[in-house]
Amino acid sequence: MTITEATSQPTDAERFGRILAVQRAAYRRDGAPSLAARRSDLSRLKAALIARRNAIEEAIDTDFGHRSRHETAMMELGGVVQGIDYLERNLRRFMRPTGRHTAWHMHFGTNRIEYQPLGVVGVISPWNYPVNLSLMPVVTAIAAGNRVMLKPSKFTPATNAVLASTLSEVFPQEQVTMVSGDGSAFSSLPFDHLVFTGSTGVGRAVMKAASENLVPVTLELGGKSPAIVAKGHVRDRTVSDIVFGKLLSGGQTCIAPDYALVHASEIDTFVDSYDRQVKAAYPDGPTSKDYTSIINDKQYAILTDLIEDARNHGARIIEVGHRPGEAAHRPHTLAPTVVLGVTDEMRIAHEEIFGPILPVFPYRDIDDAIDYVNARPRPLALYYFGKDDTDRRKVLDRTTSGNVTVNGTIMHVGQDDLPFGGVGASGMGQYHGIEGFRTLSHPKGILVQGRWNAARLLYAPFDRRTDALLSFFLR
Incomplete structure (x- = not known):
């Protein structure tokens, strides 16, 4: 091994991949967090953001050259804080299994949907609302029980520094971490879901990169409203x-x-x-x-x-x-x-x-x-x-x-x-509301079969009774 090889730094793809592996291993080890744990995580993040209000307002002002602190408080912090409050209030209802209709020939069984975390969610956020558009996907992913990797825009370095400090104080790296570096390498990772907010052109590239790993994407784009x-x-x-x-x-x-x-x-x-x-x-x-x-x-x-x-x-x-x-x-x-x-x-x-x-x-x-x-x-x-x-x-x-x-x-x-x-060129998928929770959850369908059901009459060996039942089903 040469000295150059021994001292070379990992590429962004390698660095991101290692963090993803750590988060995925932690998810497999710990499983889905409880309602109490999710609420605690959201509450601690809210408190940390409010405590850093002045620092966030100053950082965004620095990144923009000038931005009204009232706009920052209203559209950045206000949006995230109110979003956290909403998720905390409704999380028990969102997480509750929902019963579904059972087909008549399985009458003695039951059907339900349980909402399961996807695992590790990637978030790519833009510069125009660097706190809100970074953290609303993050808090939605946390509410759904996921772990998160966040890559914000390079155009807001002062804000990114405050966000990184805040997130590292509230969460261990294996749960939520923020990274910087190559966006293409990030969007090429095999996440369980990827949320991108930005331009339509970049959204196409992100979706193309994610498709190589069959990663589902939520694209929040724009257009001429x-x-x-x-x-x-x-x-x-x-x-x-x-x-x-x-x-x-x-x-x-x-x-x-x-x-x-x-x-x-x-x-x-x-x-x-x-x-x-x-x-x-x-x-x-x-x-x-x-x-x-x-x-x-x-x-x-x-x-x-x-x-x-x-x-x-x-x-x-x-x-x-x-x-x-x-x-x-x-x-x-x-x-x-x-x-x-x-x-x-x-x-x-x-x-x-x-x-x-x-x-x-x-x-x-x-x-x-x-x-x-x-x-x-x-x-x-x-x-x-x-x-x-x-x-x-x-x-x-x-x-x-x-x-x-x-x-x-x-x-x-x-x-x-x-x-x-959005819809069409302005995006696909949704977050906010119960739709956001469900976007970042897997709706696992569960059938608990009863001791008796008519479907057993369709088991082999087939006979005239089978033909009669099929004729009834296909009438």
Whole structure:
């Protein structure tokens, strides 16, 4: 053996594989944790997060350049803490075996489903909500009795350091551990389930790598989530809700309204109201302490390129709010922007916008708006503003999206008893709610056969009685 061989460091694949082996061996040794153990784990994690609130807010602020501590408390810590509370309250019910119907010819037997942990769950999380989107899959996996390996985004190093410290304090490595390194190597591991949150393009690569080991995946992706405003419903309250959803975390939210569909006769009214509501939300303009910067220069360049491409193809670019030009005084900060006159040759019409840019499209009638949505990949979220009438029912019946909020934005993700997930290009599988618990559990069907059942009459040797029974079953 050469000196180089003796001192070489393990590859990411080798390092990840060793951790997975340790966790899998621990699961085989200890089996499924009890209800009390799961609740204790969740409670200890909650307490550790609350104790580190200031450190988490500061770390996320550092990673983004600037991010409102209120947004972090609300969308990061609040989401996880409320999610833990929900799981603790409902875990006994989730874990309880459920009885199932027994076929008549097995009448003296019983059927039930028992929910069993899968084993070791891998989680790959993105940078835009580095605490919430890392820990909600983790706490759901813990509630279901699994062990977890988490690989967060490399773009949030300060937040990752706080998360790693927190998790290592609460859990032994054989139960929950956080790793850094090559995402391809991580997604190629033979997990019992893999949860990925991120872009559609990377999601395809993750799914392809996981398929080599037949690992089931939950993909939480994104897409262009529309906000449809019914004719006559362009009101300040409506537009305020759209401003909230669009500009939360500087627009870097996977379920942010990507674009608005507004009746052609009300476009100018909408833009005027949007400007007023931005001014009301951020009275100090884009350098406000409440207004979040773009995560890094790379993402900032992607957004400015989208704007320039639209401008070069004839779109009208309108910066809104107080003193939008002051955005240039803070690193990678982009002023709230409305884009009108978008056409199909513009990239902004097709690419997901992960920033404070809102294209506004006119429509003639509600069927026109529905057709526009349905001509594109299915979005992660859809927002409809209007009264409870046939137009609303048409939108709900004829469009397909991950989830919907009516007369609001974003807040469906905070409803713990609703599942969260995409459909088609916006993802597959769900977590949150009982659906999340079941996604990360194996529903083991169990038949306890009675002392007598008619099915025994079908055992060999076969005779005329067998033919009579088969004729009855296949009637």
